[in-house]
Amino acid sequence: MSAAPDAALGAALLRVAAEASVPSAALRDAGLIDAVPELAALAATPQDPQWHPEGDVLVHSLGAADLAARLADEQGAEPDRRRLLVLAALLHDVGKPATTRAHEGRITSLGHAEHGGALVRELGGRLGWPGSLVRPLAALVETHMAHVSVQGEPTRRAVRRLRTRLETADASLADWAVVVRCDGEARGAAARPDASLPWLRVAAELG
Template sequence: MENSQNTRHTIFEEEAFQRLLKEIEQNNGTAMLIGGAVIDNINGLEVKDIDIEVYGLSYVQLVELIEGLDMNCNLVGKSFGVIKTVIANFEIDMSIPRRENKVGIGHKGFTVELDAKMTPKEAGKRRDLTINSTYLNLHTGELVDPYNGLADLEKGILRATNEHTFIEDPLRVLRIMQLLPRKGKLVAKETLEICKKMVEFFSELQAERIFVEWEKLLLKAERPSIGLEFLKASGWLKHFPELQNLVGCPQNPIWHPEGDVWVHTCMVIDNAAKLRDLVPEDWRLTYMFGALLHDIGKPSTTTPELTANGHDVAGIPLAETFMKRITNNKSLIERVSTIVGLHMRAGQLFNSKAKESAWKRLHNKCRLDILGWQSKADSAGRTGRNVMLDKHGASEKCFELFKEFGKKEIQRVILGRDLIALGLKPSEKFGVILDDCYKKQLDGASREEILLNLKNASLK
C-alpha cells in the first residue's frame, strides 16, 4: 500500500459524502474507490466517474445505511449488488464485492454472488486489467494494489488481471482497443495472445456494447490509430471487414507517399482527433466515424494504375453496413454515410473554382463546416503534412461560406403561397415549378427576378 494524493473532485469534500464515509466506517465497513477513477486520481486528473465498492457490509446493510442518511437510493443494479445514489447532483455507483461465474453466452450469461467478506484481492480478480484492479481507501487515502497495477500503469502496460476471468467477457478486447491509446503504451505479450485466442468469441457481443467502445475510442483517444493497430495485431480487425480490406490496398505514391489505405486512414483518424474539439459537439461522433470510414470504397475501386475513381460513392453502402452492425441510430448512420459519399467534393469544387451555386448545393447535402474539417483531416493524412499548421484552401472555403449560409439548408425564397398570389391554381405542377424556382435561386437569381419571370410566363 502507499498513500495517494488528494482525490480530485469536489464531491469528496461535500458534507453529505463525508457523512456517508463516517457512517460506513462506524458500521465496520470500508469504502474503496475503484476503476478508472483511481487511475485518474493517480495521474492528477479530475475524477469524472465515481464507483465505490464497500467491504464489510451486506447489500441490505448498505441500502439501510444510505436510506438512513435520507440519500437517494436507486436499486436499479440490485442483481449485481449496485446502488446508485446522488450527492450534490452527481451520481455515484456503490456496490458490494461480488464473484461472477460464466454459465452462458453473452454479458448476461453470468451468475453473481455477493460476498461482503471478500478482500480487494479476491474481488479484483474479476476485473479486466491490472491497472483497473487498484483501489483507493477513501477513509485513509491508502492505495491498495494487489495485482501490481501501479507498476503496469507507470510503464504503460495493459495486462489482464487474470487469464481465466479475462476470457469470460470478449468485450474486454474492445476495451483494450479504446483504453490503449488513452491509458497505456503497449499490451503485455501474454495478454495479446489471450486476445488472439478470443477472436471467435466476438459473436457473443451485442451491438450496443460494441458501439460504446468505438464511441470511447473516437471521442476520447488522442491517437485512435493506436486502438486500430491493436485490432489488427490481435486479429480482431476481421470482424470489421470494411477496415480490414484497407490493409495492403495500394495508393499512388505520388499522392500518397505514406503507404497503403490503412496507413492513410490511421493518419486521417489521428488528424481528426486533433481537430475534434473544433467540431460542434452534436456532430463530433459523426465526424469521427466519417474520418474512420471515408476511404472504405477504395479496395473495390482501385485499378492496376492505382486510381480509385468513384471510391467516395462506392463507400456509401459499405459505411451503412458497418454502422448498422453496431448501432440502430438512423440519423447517425445517414450522416456518416453522407460524409463518406461527399468527402471528396469540397476539394473538387475548390480546385475547379466552382461557382457559389455549386457550394450551396453541396451545403444542402451536408453542412459545409463539417465537410471542411473532414477535408482538412483527409488532406493532411500523408507524409510531410501537419494538420494543425498547414493551410488548406478547400477547408477555408468551406468555413467562409458556412458563415454565410448558416447551419441549415439554403431556405427557399419562393413558396406555394407566392404562386397562388400570382394567380396560379394549386396543382401537381406546383412541385415542379417550385423546384425550378429553387434551382434558379441557387444559381444566383433574386426573389424579385424569379417572381417577375413567373409573372411573365403566366401572361403568355
C-alpha cells in the same frame, strides 16, 4: 458473427471515436481493426505513391482519424460531434478496396466515395449504430471528394448544393471541412493545403 457481438463491437468503435486521444492507437490496442472486415481490407489496399506516399489506405485512414480527433478537441466538440468527425475521417476511404484498380503504372479508385457511403450504411446497420449517426456519417463519406471536380473558387451554386445535401442528412459544411482537411493532411510528404477553405469562404458570403 451474431448480432450481440456486432453490437458490442459497434459500441467499442463509438467509444474510441468519442473518447480516445489517439484513435489509431486505441483501435490497434483493442484489436478493432482486424475485427471489422471493412477496416482490415484497407491494409491490403495500395494507393498511388504520387498522391499517397504515406502508404496503404489503412495508414492514411488512421492518420486522418487522429487528425480529426485533434481538430475536434481543439474546437471543443461535444462527444456526439467528435464521434461523427473521427468516424468520418476513419471511414472516408472505406470504398477504396472495392474500387481500386492498377492501370498503366497508376493506381485509381474511381467512385470510392459513393461506394463508401453505401458501405457505411451497411456497416452502421450491422454494428447497431443509430440512424442519427449513420445518416450524416454516410453523407460525409459520400461527399468528401466534392471539391476535386472544381477548379479554383467554387461557385455559390456548388456550395449551396453541397451544404443543402449535407444539412438534409443532419451533417454540416463545417463537419465536411474537417474531413476534407484531415484527408489532405494525412498524406505524409504529399500533404495538401486545406481544400475546404474556399468552400467555407463562399458559404460565409451566402450567410
